[in-house]
Amino acid sequence: MSYQFQIKSGKVNLTDPCYDTSTFCGMYNVPAKNGTWVAELSVLTNAQTFGWGNRVESFEVWHEDVNKHNLNIVPMYADFGVDSGQFGVFDSSTYVGDPDSDKERTWYFMVCDLTIGDDMCGVTEDGTGFASRTGYGDGGYEGEGAYVNGELVYFKIVFIADSDEDDEDDEDDEEDSSIFYGTI
Numbered sequence: 001m002s003y004q005f006q007i008k009s010g011k012v013n014l015t016d017p018c019y020d021t022s023t024f025c026g027m028y029n030v031p032a033k034n035g036t037w038v039a040e041l042s043v044l045t046n047a048q049t050f051g052w053g054n055r056v057e058s059f060e061v062w063h064e065d066v067n068k069h070n071l072n073i074v075p076m077y078a079d080f081g082v083d084s085g086q087f088g089v090f091d092s093s094t095y096v097g098d099p100d101s102d103k104e105r106t107w108y109f110m111v112c113d114l115t116i117g118d119d120m121c122g123v124t125e126d127g128t129g130f131a132s133r134t135g136y137g138d139g140g141y142e143g144e145g146a147y148v149n150g151e152l153v154y155f156k157i158v159f160i161a162d163s164d165e166d167d168e169d170d171e172d173d174e175e176d177s178s179i180f181y182g183t184i
Contacts, residue, residue: 003039004064005123005130007032009093014076014143014155017111017131018084020097025081025140029092032152036064037089039130041121044160055135056120060156061089071146071154079140080157084108086115087141087157088131090124135159 010033015026042057049055062068080087088111096107107124111131114122121132134141136159146154 001041001119003121003123003130005037005039005061005089006127007034007037007063007091008128009091010034010151011092012152012155013090013092013095013097014080014088014157015090015095015097016080016082016084016087017090017095017097017108019081021095023081025079027076027080030152031147031150033063033065033148037061037130038064039089039121039123041119041132043120044135054120055160056133057135057160058156058158059121059130059132060154061130062154066146066148066153068146068154071148073144073146073154073156076143076145076155080143081140082134082138084112085137086111086131086133087159088129089155090129090131094124094126094128 010031011029012032013021013026013028014030015023015028019026021028039059039061041059044055044057046053060068110125114131115133121130123130141157141159143155143157145152
């Protein structure tokens with residue numbers, strides 16, 4: 001399923017929605033192409049996660065005017081931090097990023113409502129951002145992007161990488177071998 005949202009200010013925030021713009025583990029006010037953006041989620045099913053339930057593997061967003069398959073995609077950041085189990089791409093001019101600003105119906109809790117639902121993602125009420133759950137919850141995740149004329153036109157964040165599954169298998173093997181050999 002794909003979603004559409006608008007970038008109107010020419011800048012985006014790539015971040016966990018609980019962070020204010022001084023938090024070091026997001027990227028803020030990144031020059032981005034104005035207009036309609038498309039978002040797609042990649043989900044691993046309960047069967048693929050060995051009974052852990054459906055999990056968001058990754059999501060990607062791109063400006064509707066570009067062919068994402070013809071872009072020069074490069075790593076953007078070593079570690080996008082997550083502390084609320086969700087991550088998004090938001091127009092900088094409408095981003096609030098302060099979960100304690102108002103204990104009633106804050107912007108942050110509106111984003112939480114999107115990610116806690118069955119779709120595990122969604123577009124903000126004003127249509128200027130997209131957010132999803134993260135596959136493993138809190139932690140650090142890698143992102144990549146592409147720029148055209150100095151503006152971001154594509155972004156992808158990976159929450160569950162193939163190497164993560166291999167690492168888990170290696171850990172299981174280590175645990176199994178220590179039990180098998182009786183190592184204390």
